[in-house]
Amino acid sequence: MEKNKRILIVDDQQDLREQLAKLLKRAGKKSETTSFVQQMRQRLSGAGAGRDGQPSEEKDASAEDAYAVKVAAQGEEAFNMVRKALEDNKPYAVLFTDMRMPPGWDGLETAKRIREIDKNIEIVIMTAYADHDQATIADTVGCPEKLLYIKKPFQAEEIYQLALCLT
Secondary structure (H helix, E strand, C coil): CCCCCCCEEEECCCCHHHHHHHHHCCCCCCCCCHHHHHHHHHHHCCCCEECCCCCCCCCCCCCCHCCCCEEECHHHHHHHHHHHHHHCCCCCCCCECCCCCCCCCCCCHHHHHHHHCCCCCCCEECCCCCCHHHHHHHHCCCCCHEEEEECCCHHHHHHHHHHHHHH
């Protein structure tokens, strides 16, 4: 089965969008975290074990392992990108969205609208503010098992690990 490594980042701050996109595009390269997660997956599934029962060495990640990252400045733009991706049978696996994005839809409205057309997308809400509590967000957006919430400021490694686990 082919992994879906398509990610959409929605934030009104251009510098943050660009930094996250750069981070995730670079993330396909082998790292200690990637190796550790791959080894744990192999141990849990029993796949890829060598003769001694230990995980076999992974080769360096290729271009196929890289994330396909797109960005949007506003919620409506992101909604249209998700809709088009679904029409093209190339859905996004993960949506990272900021909560406050004036003057258009906020992150809550963006996530709610996108969830209405794509029940499978993993949504990560990023915010520095507590405009809405997590229960309200989960009730509004739906599918709480496919919804995460991360507070700004966050470490780059947190975003990378979320993308790694959600794809």
